[in-house]
Amino acid sequence: MDNQAEEESEAGVGLQRDEDDAPLCEDVELQDGDLFPEEKIFLRDFPILKEYLKGTIDKLRALADGIDKTHKKFAITNMVANSAAVISRVTSLLGLALAPATGAGSLLLSTAGQGLATVAEVTRIVSGMLERYKNKKAQAQAKDILPTRDQEDREDEEDKAHYVTAAREIIDNVGNTMKYTKENIRAFQKLRANPRLANDAKRLLTTGQVSSRSRAQVQKAFAGTTLAMTKKALIWEGVMSVFFLGRDLASLSKELTHLKEGTRTKFAEELRAKASELERKLTELTQLYESLLQKVRSRAGGVGKVKAYWKGLREHVWMWVWLCVCLCVCAYVQFT
Incomplete structure (x- = not known):
């Protein structure tokens, strides 16, 4: 040729x-x-150089489009995870609200809300890990097309630390949810087996007027659940849940706006800018x-x-x- x-x-x-x-x-x-x-x-070499530059420009733009397409998929996944987080907050709030009225219903709703929150959080973490991996792969492809400064050693160390942290967060979230679920199941069983203890827990949540012995029994039997809370603790937990619900709604709104405006990443824009520069040359x-x-x-x-x-x-x-x-x-x- x-x-x-x-x-x-x-x-x-x-x-x-x-x-x-x-x-x-x-x-x-x-x-x-x-x-x-x-x-x-x-004059002799330009035809070959022209074909090479055209191929490089096409590869850079195709890679940028692929990065944005992948980012859009993960953005949709994050939006679904944020939606699940919002639902989990609402479910947990309902569990707190029903605690003085029906302990069994409160335990069921609280368990469901905690489980859904864990699913949402794990989905976000896994989505972030996968997108980071895809971006790393795209950067390697871009480096093959246009060699850049060598930062592989430092970036590899950062990637390892990120993956370790993400894995630890997943383990912690799953472990805490399993522990919370077991506590709620045990409390549910005790609630059904001991109606008097259930009445003491209800009075503790509404008026707080129970004997020290009954308070100790309730907190020991229902430790770690909404039924072991005092009225003030229940109100405080509700306020915090409303705060986190607002945060999750803000994240969901941000994801929706991001999807509407177009899911273009900074790295993809840099590749397109480099392709435009080569085209001008x-x-x-x-x-x-x-x-x-x-x-x-x-x-x-x-x-x-x-x-x-x-x-x-x-x-x-x-x-x-x-x-x-x-x-x-x-x-x-x-x-x-």
């Missing part, structure tokens, strides 16, 4: 046609004063290439016209010479 491109380039330099579509002389050679050596090399190089070709065409066309002129002039001179010779011969024969 290199030989073919070189032959085509040389053909474009030496065998172009002028504006009158007259063929240029094939034996026209560039003199040292016509083009610099670097310009001659550029390619345009400038193409203009330079056309300018040098025009220079060669003008030079070759001028040389061809001069040669054609001298060729025609020689033909006319010989014609007049032969005519004069003929006249001289005729005059000599006539007068001798």
